[in-house]
Amino acid sequence: MNLVDQVKEKTAAAIKNLYSLAVPTNDIIATATKPEFTGDYTIVLFALTKRLGKAPEALGQELGRELTESHKAFFTAFNVIKGFLNLTIADNVALSTLNEPADFTEVEGSRIPQKVMVEYSSPNTNKPLHLGHLRNNFLGWSISAILKAEGHDVMKTCIVNDRGVHISKSMLAWQRFAGGATPESTGMKGDHFVGDYYVKFNDAFKQEVNDLVEKGMPKEQAEKEAPFLLQAQQMLVDWEQEKPEVRNLWKTMNAWVYAGFDETYKRIGTDFDKTYYESETYLLGRSFVAEGLKKGVFFKKEDGSVWVDLTAEGLDEKLVLRKDGTSVYITQDLGLAHQKYEAFGYDQSIYVIADEQNYHMKVLKLILKKLSMPYADGIHHLSYGMVELPSGRMKSREGTVVDADELIEEMVRVAAQKTTESGKVKDFSPTELTELYDIIALGALKFFLLRVDPKKKMIFNPEESIDFHGFTGPFIQYTHARIKSILRKDTASTPDASESPTALFRLEKELLLLLDQYLSVVRQAAQDHNPSLIAIYSFTVAKLYNSFYTEHSVINAESTEKKQLRLRMSAHTAEVIKNSMQLLGIRVPEKM
């Protein structure tokens, strides 16, 4: 058990001894003491004063005395300032936390393991992945890693949007403009190749609309009746009727896209245990409509369309089946949720989807609840904010979308340039260099996108993201590499945690107490599905280490004991950095 929890528990026990009142451990507010006050942990007393009918000052004194007397080996001192009781932890207690390296796979007291399904990425097969997908992928992958570290049984899934009129558009444009060209013949990456034809469709479509408008047709009508669009709609009908030539083209072009996606996923380190295809699931959910009608949750209008009334929940009426009997988005999702449950029997199903779909996800969960589905409560929407550029929101129509592959290439280029400038990699082989640049570039990108609270929208500044100073991935990677270098050079005196030094430095203890809180931070991150906590925390650890190192190396020379201490600190910090970066999907190099 980590120190904060021990402090809380001891405080609860002390209150029981003194006042015969049982206070739940969770109701005790204990935080790290602010640096400007003496002590390590602080109990906030105001919350307790009402229950106990005592003044804060008196309560603090009594509680402090009781704690220091009954746990002499644990607490060495206390002081009360206003309504705050500051407690000092014994040095050797703090030191003992150093002897237990942070191992996230063995989190003591973690909750009961659950089966958790995480759905993320959700690409369309008519366009390559962009910056928004990157935030989605990193979040989905990272929370999966955190949940796994917590001991849960996690299944990573992806739903590919592989059908619909937008797919037909790129197919049609390929037929008209490609002249038989393929990714192989042009040497292009498949997803970019197909994406280009989607753009070509829109260009041609716009041209047609313009022509029609010039001939005197109103713009609105022209946008509905442009021949190219009508052809695309017809192609979707043909696809649904499974016409062989359409299906074959569809298969071929999707295969090109998948090859491209696979390359990108591999590059960014994202993977899935199971992939669902919308072409295989879009007919699901119709059985829900029948069941909903039977249960009286849905109702049918005169035209034959089926609806669910959510006005009592403060929402609108929502369509679940069109009058022509075909299903809509929400119906498909109902079916998919059910299919996932039948396949995996999840306790929780997490959907990593942008916050523009908050309403949709709310409706989905609500309908499943109304239908009394046992898995409805386990559905959780990890809603993340959109990634915007300094110039505003990315818009594909205006060509301001940041392409994922291009961005990664640019990051690699800058990483290479900065690393070369530093002149520290002269003994690296070309293969090692390529790998190093990849590690740095992706580390920078992942850290930049994960360090922000997921639910908030964020601004992606290309220049700032490739800055290797400050609150960035490369800073942490560099710290790790430096530590490793220090440890390599000092193999003679292997760090030995059992040899306690007689004196602890202020900064060392600070770092130790910080490390102690690590497991609870990870636990909280898992609970909140929030990797940003880990990013922030690992930066703090690296920063404190650097500061510690700079200060104490100066006074180090005369004492082998201090050297021993420093080495142990280094080894432990490196371990913590490595572990936390793993949870974010960021690799740390031994040298850089």
Next chain:
RNA sequence: GGCCUCGUAGUUCAAGGGAUAGAAUAGAAGUUUCCUAAACUUUAGAUACAGGUUCGAGUCCUGUCGAGGCUACCA
């Protein structure tokens, strides 16, 4: 119009109702005989506005102003 987010240093982000609102970056001034200077130290700078709730509010409630999203028989 209705519903939902969000407004914190010049900028990008923090702060489970708790102490004097933290970092990073940009600005100013410093630090290499011991450590990989991609580092470290010092310094200046912010809760949109107006009320309310209480021992205590950036955080909760109400209103105003501002930004974004949703409100498709598209997915």
